[in-house]
Amino acid sequence: KQEVTQIPAALSVPEGENLVLNCSFTDSAIYNLQWFRQDPGKGLTSLLLIQSSQREQTSGRLNASLDKSSGRSTLYIAASQPGDSATYLCAVGYNNNDMRFGAGTRLTVKP
């Protein structure tokens, strides 16, 4: 069964702190992995897409890594800001266009 788990479910940090969000998946035969941000009541905004052949992707203060063999991905956020407060979801793409989402990590960055 293809399951995606995100830990922790919620995280609160002071502004300026570096932080790591975790995503694990049970089936390592993935096509890609994508990190999204979701603000309350809104759709998902794509942050980073990692293809199965890649180990990491970077965009600004965000860095995502992928370790297929261990079934893990991490999203690293540097120098967090209050505007980073949102729910972060990882999604794992499998064959037949099957996409599995984690339950998300709700991040609060306090000023």
Add this chain to the structure above:
Amino acid sequence: KAGVTQTPRYLIKTRGQQVTLSCSPISGHRSVSWYQQTPGQGLQFLFEYFSETQRNKGNFPGRFSGRQFSNSRSEMNVSTLELGDSALYLCASSFTGPSTGELFFGEGSRLTVL
């Protein structure tokens, strides 16, 4: 470049009614996938269309259906609404498909069933 557009944004229905939601993908994208998001179940895949053909379907009852038009716009329909159908319905578009290309989501349609 226009993003993914979903209409309506909010709607209220009563049990037993039916509803149709619309999704216009990013220009050039041929894949449209639909998801249901609830606090208890999270994001769950409904179905995906590519060039007017349904390629994959999630584990939802037959009351949930969809279609895609030649211009890639997609609609989903839920018949005989139940209270448990209250959710945020999201659609996403991509060039090749949800698991092979980058996904772009709309703002969602929030359905409340009374």
